[in-house]
Amino acid sequence: MTAPGPSATPPAWCVLGHGEGGRTRLTSLGPDGAVLGQDEADPAALPALVGRWEAEHSPRWVWSDAASWYPGLLAAGVTLERCHDLRLIHRILAHSELVRDAGALRAASDWDTPLEPREPERDAGATLFDLDAAARRPGAVPSDHAETLAELARQRTAIDAAHDPARLRLLVAAESAGALIAAELQRAGIPWDVAEHDRILTAALGPRPSPGTPPALMVEAAAEVRTALDDPLVPLDSHPRLLRALHRAGIEVSSTSQWELQGHDHPAIAPLLRYKKMSRLLTANGWTWLDEWVHEGRYRPVYVPGGVVTGRWASSGGGALQIPRQLRPALRADPGWRLVSADVSQLEPRVLAAMSADPAMIAAGAGKDLYSGIVEAGIVATRQEAKIGVLGALYGGTTGDSGRVVPRLRRTFPAAMALVDGAAATGERGGTVTTWLGRSSPAVEESWTAAQRSANQPEASAGQQEAARRSARDRGRFTRNFVVQGTAAEWALSWMAALRLRLARFTPVPVEHAAGPSGPVFSRRAHLAFFLHDEVIVHAPAGQAEAAAAAIRESAQAAGRLLFPGSPIDFPLDLEISERSAQK
DNA sequence: GTTCCCCGCGCG
């Protein structure tokens, strides 16, 4: 290694990529991108090398993607502060309206690849040696050293020449921090109380049955339904056949959905609704789920940062983002530890208020509850009306209660409504909209534009015209919501990124019996354990729980200032410290 | 036998 001397420029970037003979190459770059030094290591020696550079220089690590590189480093005990995830950033830059010339990026289409879903690490001990194979698995973006450097250069050029480089840099940093956090979350896992989960299942379904047989309470409910329908064989799990059986019994429903069933008065309805509830719990989060996803007291879901077009995270396997409220009590802190749970009150409306700088809407949220603020301002009578109206504004609701309330909101919050109405109009025309930090909505397909054009010809059929209008409205609702949902995702990433750095400064505490997959662990630090769009859970030693709560609050304020400097908008949290997650 | 789509419902 050409080690920088005391007077040399410290490395701002360290680029990792695959070199010759299965070795990993490391190139350090100065702030201007000039090469400062080179080194290389076998996969087994990589964590030590990376750890040394992190300790000495804390550079921004550049790699094809964190999902390929970081789990192996984490398994070896190496935690990094900052990175630049080329795969995630490529997808943003190649489509961002803020980028003036995305030609070079678009041409490098190998980089425009979503990550293949990957099973969680069942045996993290093997990861150290699988590091190389993991980064080279099929479907992955390029990870060889030269191409990694070339892509970094393309991205830097695009950012530097962008319309608003400062905003784009915030987005790049937030998205990349998210990539680190996702890997760390998966490694840490959610502390999960298997016995409590089993208690909840047993209370709802009856004791765990032998494989292949339904639990007792489901059998009971099914029998009640069949008696009430006077049809001893009706299959309750087949929608088409159940629907026909309901019709035979004189229950005129067009689907078997619970909201439609609820409207009918028949002795079969109540047990059927109970059966459907139980069936859902059993198939989605029953004992099979427990066996598959919870090991050694940890649920380790697979998070997919940037998995949603708007920039929200998705998940792959285990349904991490759909844990039913009913099972929340199964989230339980380790002995002597606490769960610090926080969610943002009305994140999306507040984000809209800040983006549009709508003074009336900011004022409505200035207390604690934005919906109550709207009631107190005399715009609607009830909190429920306010909520339905605001959601209608964000989602493009036109019918029912929301259709009645939205026009009132349009008069009261003209700036906020102009922002979402404008986004909808752009989408209806086939245009692109962009979030606060620069993530743009996908461009329309040519076939969409063609269909719109031909529907505007005089010879177009009425059906064609109606289909085109509906499709335009659908797209308008999507772009209307995109700017708000996407900016809210940016806020949430910024919140977590700030929180992660604060938690990294907490003092680790001794842990007696924790043997992680990588071997014995003798001390552990407060860490993020769960993230769900506008909610985080931190797992912290009891003595540090208050400090963790303060860190969560400070981080929320920091995220608000970072995205909306000078704005009076605030982002109040509902925060709770407990041993066990509340059901709410 | 495998693949794909729809339905319904969980989450924000």
Place this chain on the structure above:
DNA sequence: AAAGCGCGCGGGGAAC
């Protein structure tokens, strides 16, 4: 009651 946005998943059943 849903409605209006964004998802993932399991099960059934049609299509291949």
